[in-house]
Amino acid sequence: MNSAMAIGVSKEFGNVTALNHIDLSVGRGEFVALLGPSGCGKTTLLRLLAGFETPTDGEIWINQERVADKTRMIPPEARRIGMVFQSFALWPHMTVYENVAFPLQYQQHVPADYRDNPRQRVANMLEMVGLAGMENRYPSQLSGGQKQRVALARAIVFNPNLLLMDEPLSSLDAELRMQMRKEIQHIHRELGTAIIYVTHDQSEALGMADRIVVMRGGQIEQAGTPHAIYYEPQSPFVAKFVGRSNFLQGNWADARTFMLANGEGTIPIHVSRDCSAFHAHQVLPVRPDQLKLRPWEVGSGGVLGTVRHAQFQGREWLYSIRVGEEEWEVVTDTREPFGYDQQVEVEVCV
Known part of the structure; x- marks a missing residue:
């Protein structure tokens, strides 16, 4: 009722x-x-x-x-x-x-x-x-x-x-x-x-x-x-207005596979949710807490990023990570602080 x-x-x-x-x-x-x-x-x-x-x-x-x-x-x-x-x-x-x-x-x-x-x-x-x-x-x-x-x-x-x-x-x-x-x-x-x-x-x-x-x-x-x-935002406006979002550039190979542009090639990102509202924009919306960081290892095949800014917030760190020509916002816990200009691997967990 x-x-x-x-x-x-x-x-x-x-x-x-x-x-x-x-x-x-x-x-x-x-x-x-x-x-x-x-x-x-x-x-x-x-x-x-x-x-x-x-x-x-x-x-x-x-x-x-x-x-x-x-x-x-x-x-x-x-x-x-x-x-x-x-x-x-x-x-x-x-x-x-x-x-x-x-x-x-x-x-x-x-x-x-x-x-x-x-x-x-x-x-x-x-x-x-x-x-x-x-x-x-x-x-x-x-x-x-x-x-x-x-x-x-x-x-x-x-x-x-x-x-x-x-x-x-x-x-x-x-x-x-x-x-x-x-x-x-x-x-x-x-x-x-x-x-x-x-x-x-x-x-x-x-x-x-x-x-x-x-x-x-x-x-x-x-x-x-x-x-x-x-x-699960259904439009770029909602993704931007409610919380912060990174809009990863690339193209959609199919409904659940996003090909992330990464330097000379692409990296497939397998998506667990419906992002059909973003297919025409050829972007993948990702929240800062859906990105994980680890130290970069040569030959890992992952997404290479460089730490541009780091802010300590008590229980978490806020990072700005340079990936190609883009800058992604990342939120992580305090177990693995990364230094300025350090190379990191960025994992996309969507």
Whole structure:
């Protein structure tokens, strides 16, 4: 059963097409990340699901109910959705308790026991987000992380069918972002509410979501699990945008054999996954961690490379390896550090 669906949804602003025939379904309890660069349409899609915009074409369904098409729209407060914004959007004149309790008074379809016992429900939500005992504080007395927790508690206090999050962590520092990711994942596990999470941060999407929807130019470029998006990109754009990729030059002998150009000749690379989307480009996308290094031995017949740069990162080394006219990025563990200008053999493991 789906919590939300967009069927053939398009949205135009004047002569600009922000979304072009989007089809998306989000299962009950699923965590879906909308990932893409600025201007790709991910926030517009979120606003359509929330009820802040009307589709130019297509339909929006939430919890088996059609809530919008080009002729009609059910308002946000009647959709039983929670929203968390980048800017927190807390009322400064209200206490933490008043901010969190607000939806219990004004949202439709609030369970009766929550509406009749708001103090208990708010106390439960604040305890869940780690703010127990802060009911009487004002937003000005809170840190950035605490404000975001209040915004999160307010979004889930009425037990929404769907939780929409628009880049909620982008205004926090790196340490707080990591902490809040854990909080959001914990709440998702506890409540089982479906989440649609808009971000341009690939690490957030890869680390938190059950499924990632990569968007580009108002359309869905690829949708799949984080593992599939990372290791099985279906276009050069996805391979470049989600993580780093080396595009090895050569030609495809058949569906599973890539002939790597190597000096005077070629070296066959046997590929275990579907790379048909890259056949026309005559390249093989390879992640830095799919390349292995070993000391070069004359006559090995492998791919010869030269270390151009090396950066120690604690648990791993980041290398730039010159291979012919190209420079490949490689990530390895620290067991075999290589020196600048050292010749190495590069193994491609795809």
